[in-house]
Amino acid sequence: MADGRGTSSHSGENLLFLTDEQLRQAIEAMFFAYRGFTADPDRILVDMAYGRAHHRAIHFINRAPGTTVNNLLGLLGVTKQSLNRVLRTLIADGLVESQVGKSDKRERHLYLTEAGRALEQTLSDAQRVRMRSAFREAGPEAVAGFRSVLETMMDPEMRHSYQRLKENSG
Amino acid sequence: MADGRGTSSHSGENLLFLTDEQLRQAIEAMFFAYRGFTADPDRILVDMAYGRAHHRAIHFINRAPGTTVNNLLGLLGVTKQSLNRVLRTLIADGLVESQVGKSDKRERHLYLTEAGRALEQTLSDAQRVRMRSAFREAGPEAVAGFRSVLETMMDPEMRHSYQRLKENSG
DNA sequence: GAGTTTACGTCAGCCTTGTTGACTTTCCAA
DNA sequence: TTGGAAAGTCAACAAGGCTGACGTAAACTC
Numbered sequence: 001m002a003d004g005r006g007t008s009s010h011s012g013e014n015l016l017f018l019t020d021e022q023l024r025q026a027i028e029a030m031f032f033a034y035r036g037f038t039a040d041p042d043r044i045l046v047d048m049a050y051g052r053a054h055h056r057a058i059h060f061i062n063r064a065p066g067t068t069v070n071n072l073l074g075l076l077g078v079t080k081q082s083l084n085r086v087l088r089t090l091i092a093d094g095l096v097e098s099q100v101g102k103s104d105k106r107e108r109h110l111y112l113t114e115a116g117r118a119l120e121q122t123l124s125d126a127q128r129v130r131m132r133s134a135f136r137e138a139g140p141e142a143v144a145g146f147r148s149v150l151e152t153m154m155d156p157e158m159r160h161s162y163q164r165l166k167e168n169s170g
Numbered sequence: 171m172a173d174g175r176g177t178s179s180h181s182g183e184n185l186l187f188l189t190d191e192q193l194r195q196a197i198e199a200m201f202f203a204y205r206g207f208t209a210d211p212d213r214i215l216v217d218m219a220y221g222r223a224h225h226r227a228i229h230f231i232n233r234a235p236g237t238t239v240n241n242l243l244g245l246l247g248v249t250k251q252s253l254n255r256v257l258r259t260l261i262a263d264g265l266v267e268s269q270v271g272k273s274d275k276r277e278r279h280l281y282l283t284e285a286g287r288a289l290e291q292t293l294s295d296a297q298r299v300r301m302r303s304a305f306r307e308a309g310p311e312a313v314a315g316f317r318s319v320l321e322t323m324m325d326p327e328m329r330h331s332y333q334r335l336k337e338n339s340g
Numbered sequence: 341g342a343g344t345t346t347a348c349g350t351c352a353g354c355c356t357t358g359t360t361g362a363c364t365t366t367c368c369a370a
Numbered sequence: 371t372t373g374g375a376a377a378g379t380c381a382a383c384a385a386g387g388c389t390g391a392c393g394t395a396a397a398c399t400c
Contacts, residue, residue, distance in 0.1 A: 032328040033320035134322040145315020150203040152304040
């Protein structure tokens with residue numbers, strides 16, 4: 001593992017893409033790419049009183065309208081206190097609406113308001129511009145590989161959430 | 171752009187992978203995957219008094235031994251005050267060594283100590299385990315696509331840093 | 341019907357990691 | 371020799387994580 005090889009080559013395959021050096025490069029690629037990934041929406045958010053946490057909440061509420069607070073906690077992977085702070089400001093600012101559940105009145109169902117949808121559109125447009133040009137440049141096969149690796153990299157629980165969101169949104 | 175299409179299809183190509191829905195899914199994949207990407211080293215770091223910022227500093231000092239503080243600032247994309255706080259603790263704990271430059275004595279050249287290298291190894295081993303199994307599962311073509319998309323997603327400046335690191339380390 | 345669990349909100353306090361601004365020391369270069 | 375770049379330090383602050391404790395209402399269970 002420390003000899004520069006990803007694995008002992010007990011098969012005939014070419015496993016050079018699994019060497020430690022290749023993996024190190026991939027780790028750096030993830031780091032640098034994620035910076036690019038968040039850069040554009042971040043620039044928009046600083047002008048408002050919001051941060052990346054607000055963006056994430058808005059993204060998933062838009063993606064799963066009517067989601068409960070508990071469900072959102074699972075998607076975001078933060079504590080309820082942390083989410084609540086963000087949600088409170090979004091509700092106070094009229095970007096998110098909280099509705100008491102009909103069947104279960106303990107639950108709050110979350111929806112974006114018109115203003116919330118507008119901000120979501122602005123942010124995701126900005127983020128998609130970069131994604132789209134990267135995808136176009138890299139081509140369909142590369143994109144398929146990109147998504148395949150990302151999916152296998154997730155924790156199983158996250159992968160499950162990811163798949164459910166995919167299915168519920170075409 | 172808001173009609174669910176990534177682009178008007180003025181060519182004969184199949185551009186379905188550029189639809190807004192596909193891009194949204196990719197955005198979510200990046201978010202969930204990055205969580206997985208950082209999860210393993212994070213678990214190790216909480217037991218020590220360190221965080222992700224320390225990990226990043228250690229990673230790049232290991233990767234580019236003798237790098238200057240200024241150079242490291244560019245790689246990490248933070249302020250010198252923020253980096254300095256991290257660096258100070260690493261130096262105090264004997265994981266990083268700071269050497270005054272020979273030609274330019276204003277510069278500080280940074281190196282990992284033996285203990286620093288040991289921690290780096292522990293952290294990157296943990297991170298590579300997940301990477302390696304994801305790569306193995308997805309296969310070489312997928313990995314090539316993965317890296318290609320990540321590279322085109324970086325800001326040009328970051329891409330340049332990334333390429334230089336690659337060249338200087340085989 | 342009483343007791344327990346669940347969902348949510350909130351207060352208080354803490355930590356990491358980012359920021360700006362001001363200031364000093366060192367030292368290179370015009 | 372003087373201006374400015376590089377490095378470091380101090381102070382103050384903010385975002386956004388965290389834990390722990392507590393309260394309320396609703397739902398569930400026995």
